[in-house]
Amino acid sequence: MARLSQKHSGAYFTPDPVVSTLVRWAIHSPSDRMLDPSCGDGRFIAAHRNSVGIEQDAISAATAMARAPWALVHEGDFFTWATETSERFDCAAGNPPFIRYQTFKGAVRERALSLCRSLGVEFSGLASSWAPFLVATANLIQPGGRMAFVVPAEIGHAPYAAPLIEYLVAHFSRVHIVAVRAKLFPGLSEDCWLLYTEGRGGRTDTIRFTALETFAPGNATCPPKQGEEVSVSEWRSVWNRRLRPFVMAPDARSLYRAAAEHAGSLRFGDAASIGIGYVSGANDFFHLRPSLAEKLGIPSALLHPAVRNGRALPAHQLTKSTVQKWQADDDPVLLLCLPRTIMAKLPTAVRRYLDSDAGKEARKAYKCRVREPWFSVPDVQTPDYFLSYMSGISANLVRNAAGATCTNSVHGVRVRDGAAMKRVVESWTTAFAALSREIEGHPLGGGMLKLEPREATRILIPAEELLPQIDANIMSDAVTVMQRWRHYA
Template structure:
């Protein structure tokens, strides 16, 4: 395995399963097959093809950039029907318009920041081949998929091991819609745990059929490698996801849950109806512009400093950032002061010393700093009455800003519309329906971190009700003393959903199940299949 090259070699048992699984479709074609393996590595898929499709007449083209891996593939002594090339596939593919009946493999996984400029350009050219992929390249695997779509035959099949981010992240949504436009049948095999230890990425198996007698979008979740080997799985069609009402990350939900969720959402106002959301401060260098009390004292920066909350972890377990809570962060030595260096005094040697230290750290050379008239003047330093942290673990954090602190762009600042108040919004936010939609609409990353983009947060349905300051104060204490978020949801569901929306208990329980199902999948703690 090499993170720099993006090579995560496929377990032999997984490659064998994929070829075996497709063998029925391939044998029924009754013609010579052209097969492509665009990232062959040491030849695990080639060996599987040789062993499982021995009675078929086919030709194989296999390519890999890693010379050592290609030499291992050559050492397999495969028949002359196997053409193994040492090349950069994306460059090799530019010279070829050949179509293939089967394109199979495990494309490399290299994030945009690790790609050379030349690689980025090759990726963009590959994206241009398939309408709907767009010009933005986030990872090299999307380019391999786009090229495969371009060159798969009229009745061909693509079978790829891909990172599960295709189900989770924002650019994955664009790809999902594209696949639905190009293929009659899509099958996605997900894993409830790390079934194959030597694949570090959370992965899926994706089967794409240009033509199939049973069309549709199908999912199954595999709990162990034996489920694949013994074919102990069941594919279930997700018609609601085919209609693009939800991202595919909602696949663990039952059809009636998806249908019910969208029916309800159409009837409930959204967060955007009550407030505006604006990203927090972008400093371009938090470690420099956000300081602890000791740094403020050392450089005489008190008159330049304002309280700031940099990370959601600093406000865990509360719905109010009180003055005492902010004071505790400062007392504990957290970086809790934003430095407004536009107010620095040129006659103060300590101010000049701090500015000089920024130059020595090359802060002025950072991209966002170069866009400013003066590199040390950070725009947008205004205080919001509340803020929402875009990333969370167990549940989202919507906070009342009693301490009048600033926030970084880890948060969205909340500005209430006329006639509504922040305390009521926060109280109304914590219910099973809204948190279920946070799981439905958000995306998740390594370690199970949930993220909501501004549009995803603003479109969350919320059963807003006006509450008194006294009730909010009680809520703050209740939230602080809770054993788990379930304590809060049980109390608020009664007020917001049962009484406020007149929602039947069965529907409330359905939203609880939706949230728990997606939460367990996100945190990867489920021990059972969602099939």
Template sequence: MAYRSSLAEHLDPAAARKERGAFFTPPQIASFLTSETILSRDDRVLEPSCGEAEFVLAACGRLRALGHESGQFNKQVFAYELHEASARAATARLERAGFSCVCETGDFLAKEATASFDAVVGNPPYVRFQGVSAKDRLRQRELAQRMGVDLSALSSMWAPFILHACEFLLPGGRLGLVLPAELLTVNYAAPIRSFLLKSFARVSLYTFDVNVFPEVQEEVVLLVAKGYLMDPAEHLEWFQCESLRDLGVKTSLRFTPKEVGARWSEGLASASSRDVLDSLASQGSLSELRCWGSLTLGAVTGANAYFSLSEESAAQFGLVQGRDVIPLCPAGSRHLRRRDLDEGAFRSLSAKGAPTLLFAPSEELSPEALAYISMGEKMQIDKRYKCRKRSPWWRVPLPAVPDAFITYMNSFGPNICANSVSVPHLNSCHGIRFQDGLKDLGTSSLPIAAFNSATLLSAELVGRSYGGGIQKLEPREAAKVMTPSPQIVESIRCQLESMRASFDDYLESGDFETAVSAVDYVVLAQGLGMSEEQIQLVQEEFRRVRERRKNRSRGR
């Protein structure tokens, strides 16, 4: 059975819980959020997705602690739960604890709102947009229109839950919610971020350096918003907690987003380090990566194991390079942890059996290509989603060959790798095509110059943390990573070129820390003219934020 669930697996299978986005909340979190949002024994409280009543139990306990002598809360505490068996288990659990309140089975998003509650608490379901039905999507659009929020069709279920929960709040009401850290980073959450600051007088965030949810690797944040429809909040109160032990103990930091809807993830870094980056950007010393050129997505084959082949596999099927297959940057990014994917590096990959060839037959199909296509159809490769959407199914659309690659799933941080061998890439990395006049500088010097603490800290702030402590950069996020400007890189080009051999050795041996320190000396000190104090600040902040991301994968 699931964490803190009383239901056996056959009554509530893991797959069913995942489909409806049900993840059970640790009692310490429920207790903390109810204490922050329920301030009077007379407060009316709503829990929109109660599961097996962790928040409802905490809410009733909080009301009793505030002086409510009875355990009868039928006119004061209300809960909804989509899953009938969970709703029954919630009611039974409350009865065992001596509490009575309304726990109704039904879809909260389908409930007509009445602004009659002082507090809404809970853990909204985490269902990605792909799992939202057409009926629910229509309902969400209507909700967004009512609330005056431009909610994206890509929004996960927790976003409309916030909006609908606010429809139940009285003026001055309070929210206490467990939310995915997507709130801080993703583009579709920008209208929600703006709505919260505009609609509440005080908005507080609680983030954690370690994973505090037993069932999921997804990072969570706690949101406490107070003073609904009062004066808008001027800033966020941010409590950066190491673990659950810090709840209610840590002192808050003040974070003011740069603009409406701006990402809140920048608040993970100290204000002093952000000031250094902002100052360098305002001087033109640091510029976003998109100032160097455009970022491109890699090719999507729909079946990498079929379309990408090693030289040995191609030979077994009689596929000839230039006729049936073409050179390819293999899937993954470990082989891109280098300054340049040149002929020598590419030959080495091929010799080790890496899939460095892509099935891309010429217009006049050879007998061997026809046989390979027939084999793919027998394997039903043509029935796979991406394949059946194109015609012919076996022709993979290729983007323009990039000048360089940038890794986007990172443990340490992203790096840029020149594409001297001029091969196309798959969607396991992004491509960069440099602007006119910048290709030579970009391919020869930017891969070294961009491996500095300021750029890597910037990547931590614009990217997002995924399960296992991995940093992910979507193309639009990677485009915003702050790198030394072309003018700065040109000014230190000779120094950068002189350290090529040592930089290559550091990356080859996996000694990324030493590589960054060496680049910092050239880029931050000589190129950007940063003081020793500023360099140390940025270096320490990059290490701290990176370690926070990695530590979250190690649990409590």
């Protein structure tokens, strides 16, 4: 039997203290029937004598059977089993597989999403596997039943997690999410939180939220009594279906909420459109050093200076002198920019370069193969500003005074409303704007903050009349808290 890789199975086995904590809460009586929809090596089902486990990996399933010989273990796809079974459970506990959408695909994915659609839950194409796992599991819980699961911290910010939370608040009388800053799995870059639900068949207008520095069996049972009730309507409207902001102090949230609800405030998207730069498909081929372009005789009219990496950008403004320095250093920053209509008028020097060994290799790249003609890089624009989309301390907003273009390693910003953009630029270096970037962006492994274009459009600029009320120290403290939670040192 061949074991599935961790990447494909999402199998990261849960520490015993976490297992015992979740199972102890989920089980009310020895007779309770408990389900683990992805039982792995059997740690959860071994903790309760009346358990059923499902496991797709044959070796893990065999280990689970040996560890919990009293349990019923089904080897196979959970979503197939969940669609066909008539059995219902008093509770469920486990650690559903965290398989990203790139790997969670094919027939298994379609079965999962089809089952969820039949239950009224529509997941986006970017949904990872754990969210459909929990919807399908919740459907198998008896009225009044409970669930206790380890979940990725993405439940606090990922758009695809919102349909899951909407389903849970509509089908359980209590939903409690426990955020844990210290890693539950020391060897895994992914942060994990805990999810408790009870009262299947009920509904709730609030989400109980608790933020803990560390997990310990003593402070994670019950689940923890400390925390606050988050209004579902506030979660939807003010926080854009995100729970991450609730790791901050209430005073910071109160100031941010006041700005978000004020008619005089604006979002970055009110001032400009924000999008990714071009995708060449073969960066090393399409970006030439000045010395190579001169040697080949490529006409300068077909070469466009390009920002290839956000780290190369200065703090506030990209000037022509900076681009000239890049070229003087012979950096590969000249994009070979060939319009689609140039086919019949290709200069001889360009044709020779396209037909070179490097050109023959470049045209094999996927992005080059699927476009016509292969050598015409699409979506080459000259934005008004550049925005770095991955950062440690803060994302830079840099005016494009050099007329450069950019790859998809940075975002291009095109101004729609000059007056509104002026407010964005003036506010960009304030603590409030830094906090907004933390709230509207999302954390990545290694402590980085990522801003997708849709997230960047939501960066909030407070109304001018609110500025005297905004305490910069409160904002700065909140930024520090958010950075600590994404493990930026």
